[in-house]
Amino acid sequence: MSLTITQHTTVTVPTQFVEAANGIRYAYRRFGDASGVPLVLLPRFRGDLDSWDPAILDTLADEREVILVNNRGVSSTSGTTPSTITEMARDLVAFLDALSLTEVDLLGFSLGGFVAQEIALIRPDVVRKLILAATGPQGGPNMHGWRADIRDAVRKDPPGPPELLYTFFKPTVTSQAAGAEYLGRFIARTEDRDIASTLQTRDAHYDAVCDWGIPDHSKLQRLQGILQPTFVCNGDADAMIPPSLSHLMGGLIPNAIVKIYPDAGHGFLFQHHAEFSADVNEFLNA
Template sequence: MTDQPTHVHDSLGAPTMFVEAANGIRYAYRRFGAAGMTPLVMLPRFRGDLESWDPALFALLAETREIILFDNRGVSATSGTTPSTVAEMARDALAFFDSMELEQIDLLGFSLGGFVAQDIALIRPDLVRRLILAATAPRGGPDMHGWRKDIADAVRKDEPGPAELLYTFFKATDASQAAGGAYLRRFMARSLDRDSASSLATRDAHYDAVCEWGTPDHGALQRLRGIRQPTFVANGDADAMIPPRLSHLLGGLIPDATVKIYPDAGHGFLFQHHTEFGADVNAFLDR
């Protein structure tokens, strides 16, 4: 059973609502934007929750479409225990979609969320109309068996702060670091009804899932041939967490994919280049 739906344009004013799914999990979610078109569901990064996005990006996307965000099982305000595999996360996401009676969606997955988005598109192809894979990698791809030590140490701290986010998500240039600082100010713009931080158990389960997904497996790359949806693959040119060469690998193996690499940017390219990325996403979804 869902809370009464609300349609507000501004992400900062969207209330956190809850829905009980058939798997017994109570999911926290928000929905906002222009109702009527195919909704865009956005799946967040490692340790991500309802607050992990950029209000400036939402302002561009929500002008013409409805946006749905949710905490998957065990994350922040959603009940249950966070699973440690991407496959389980995809099944839990599908349970949420079913509870919301979503018959067709556009799907944007960022980082770990992009792993989950790939599995969703393969498990239930008729659900996903168009797919956006941001700063993410294919299952079994090379050099994805965990992150390099400095990155892993930073993002796995008990309480990572602004310094860790600037180091891991933005390039070590003046322009990129300045854009990261601006994102951090926008990131904190919502003062009321903020989502609770994800737990250390979620951190550990998410990293297990990242490592399991990234275990080298050349044969697993062939799964991408099954993604038939039009797909937009994007990344920054200096992503230290997921190298942009893996974006090109995704683009080469998904039959109907377009790849764009954004300049002077790292893992958080979609926040640094939010205006350009938002316009590119809107154009791709409207095409």
């Protein structure tokens, strides 16, 4: 166990860099209990090292090593962001190889959940367990792009607190209040924050979202190839990716469990951070 890893929290862990065989210099952070299988977190649309909730990361890091990473072309990682999920998955496999990680758990949030599914399919021997949060399957119904108000909000340059509250949290008093609390935690790190992602990343990510969501019933059969234990979860009012798709994935992935969190939207994990973190730790420890 390395003290240079375990002594840190989300707010204090330094950003590191590693160059992979594909020539990309990846920005990443790692901390927590390094005695077991590490948990690699794959972020949302336009997400970076600082997009995660410290309340979640610090709870997870109490029981395992947590690794955050920016994929190719995102924020402080070099290169140009690709516009397909398969390319993103292969780039992250190159990152895992660069750190000599031969077994990991994956937590993919939103677009990161698309990428996590693809990694589990193309490099199944590396992935021990899988958490798919607020995400959907390739070719699934009702996910070919986002409705206009959501699309305009998340593509704003840059998106600010009003856009995050509108797109990630349910329009109820309780959900919006939880969203405001998340925004306070979101800015807790004041030093060595990640740089903003570019418009090239924004456009490539949205192209990838649309490509992944082209309706194609035959693509759903790929989920039967995900044999890892899988925790599928979402909020009951996700305006970006319908929670019905969580049930669809739960029915097609052979060893999956599904949980839908109440009074919550796309950012359910931030709203229900204590419950979600406990659920993830229990699932990974089982």
